[in-house]
Amino acid sequence: MMLLDQIELTVGAVAHGGHCVARIGEPPGRVVFVRHALPGERVIAEITEVHPGYLRADAVTILSASPDRVEPPCPFAGPDRCGGCDLQHAAPAAQREWKAAVVREQLARLAGLPDFPVQVEALPGGPMGELLGWRTRVRYAVDATGRAGLLKHRSHEVVPIDRCRIAHPNIQALPVTDRLWPSTDSIETVAPSAGDALVIENEVPVQERALGREWTLPARAFWQVHPAAPDTFAAAVLDLLKPRSGETAWDLYGGAGLFAAALAPAVGPTGRVTIVEADPRGVSAARTALADLPQIRVVPAKVENALRGRLTGPVDLVVLDPPRTGAGRAVTHAVIAAAPRAVAYVACDPAALARDVRTFRDAGWRLADLRAYDAFPMTHHIESIALLTP
Ligand SMILES: C[S@@+](CC[C@H](N)C(=O)[O-])C[C@H]1O[C@@H](n2cnc3c(N)ncnc32)[C@H](O)[C@@H]1O
The missing domain is CATH 2.40.50.140 (Nucleic acid-binding proteins)
Structure with a gap:
């Protein structure tokens, strides 16, 4: 209305x-x-x-x-236009400070941690700079006349655009907005880190590179959206957890096993890394891409079910990378019961993170460190990686 x-x-x-x-x-x-x-x-x-x-x-x-x-670089940004970007009118440093303030406020209000120091780091930019051309997955909406565009904020109304400025240059070059798409209501595109950008049809596989490794996974399976995110987040998780040779680790909500691939060489052949992932596409991609790392096993299950059954502690290290809703109380309590020495919690929603940090704190754990990354420039979204210790 x-x-x-x-x-x-x-x-x-x-x-x-x-x-x-x-x-x-x-x-x-x-x-x-x-x-x-x-x-x-x-x-x-x-x-x-x-x-x-x-x-x-x-x-x-x-x-x-x-x-x-600042003047928004995109002509479609602003009131009553494309709803994709919220922060085009803010200078780069102001966008990062905006997001830092949100994470601080969520930790204060929901985790009971006033004044927790939070700084947001920029991720390395591509050919279009730090703020534009980063988005490697774009879903266009198609209107009743067949034109592809993006949705208005909190609306199903499609705003026709020429190109999305935050999309990866290879996605901007795809013939999507200059033709009609009758008989569909959305178009999904991907710019994988290896190979050409494409309009996704069926379960077409794409190649992604990170940590000097290569993954083949269906184009719609989960992969970090910013090109610099996989390497940056994996390095942060290693830096926070400091895995040691022979340790055991769980990569919960593991997707195609990005964090497991980082942990496995660190715990070495005498260690063990268990990925738990519910999406069969992630499970299959992880099994294929990480087959050369015998210390990794993949459990195809919902995390909450695995923690009630096959996955039993004790464990040394846990990576938690849940969807936007967060891990929740039951999973958090089960992780605490497995008595790890450290948990790295990778969060795309600071509210969900703060609620789960509260659950850790109520059980006597502490938020020992927090890194935050501007993995979604021009939007209000923010990625945080928290270190929790008993
Ligand atoms: C934010 S992604 C993280 C994936 C991976 N850690 C990465 O960085 O590429 C969350 C993953 O959790 C999976 N997932 C969602 N709910 C789940 C659940 N209840 N149990 C297990 N996996 C779940 C999704 O399929 C997705 O792969």
């Missing part, structure tokens, strides 16, 4: 989800989540949604701009 009421307001701190918080009316005031604004700005905002406890709004006129405001 689009309500066209406009209000003038001063924008406050950032909040999780790609918006800032403002308040209107008599103190304490009604909360307004404002997109396309920056903290400290005075803006005219158009109300887009009214809820019992809060409003949503888009900043449509900037009355006094933050020094961190």
Whole structure:
């Protein structure tokens, strides 16, 4: 529903989800989540949604701009346009500080850790720089007339575009937006690290390279989206866990075994690394790509089921890389019961991470370190890797 009421307001701190918080009316005031604004700005905002406890709004006129405001490099970014990027109007350092503030706030509010130091590191950029041309998987939506585009924020409306500026250059070069796609409602594309970019049809395999190794996996199976993410995250996990020769490790929600491939040489032939992954495509890719590492075994199961059955502790090290919902209390308690000396928790949602950190803390564990990476520039998304120790 689009309500066209406009209000003038001063924008406050950032909040999780790609918006800032403002308040209107008599103190304490009604909360307004404002997109396309920056903290400290005075803006005219158009109300887009009214809820019992809060409003949503888009900043449509900037009355006094933050020094961190820049001209969005994409002409389709902004209020009532493509919903893919939330932060095109923020300078690179301001995007990273935005995300650091969100992680700090989530840890304070949900994990009970006020003032935990968080800094967000940029990942190495490609030919289009640090902020553009990084996205190796893009799903286009197709409208009723067959045009491919991207969806508006919180809407099923397709915004036709010429090309997506954050997509990998090889995806931008694919003939997707310059032709019609009758009889489909979405087009998926991939730019694998080895080989050509392509429009995904059926279960076509692609090749990905990381850690000096090669994986063959179905194009729709999970693989980290930013080209620099696999090597960067694997190095961070090793640096945090410091695996030793002969140790045992679990790579939970292991996908095609990226973290297992990093851990296996470190624990050596006398160690053992167990991948648990529910998606048969990841399981099969891991088994094939890591066949030369006999210390790795792959358990095709849901993590919660494996921890109730085949997977028994004790274990020395655990990598947890769950989907956006987080590991949850049952899995977290089962990991704690296996008594590892350290857990590396790889998280794409800081709220889910903070909730699970709370569960670890309630069991007497501590958040010993946290690295955060701008693996999704121009969007509010952020990847964090936390070290938890008993
Ligand atoms: C964020 S991805 C991480 C994959 C891998 N660690 C990587 O970095 O490439 C999460 C993985 O968890 C798998 N998954 C989701 N829910 C699961 C569950 N309940 N049990 C086991 N695996 C699950 C997904 O199929 C996906 O491969």
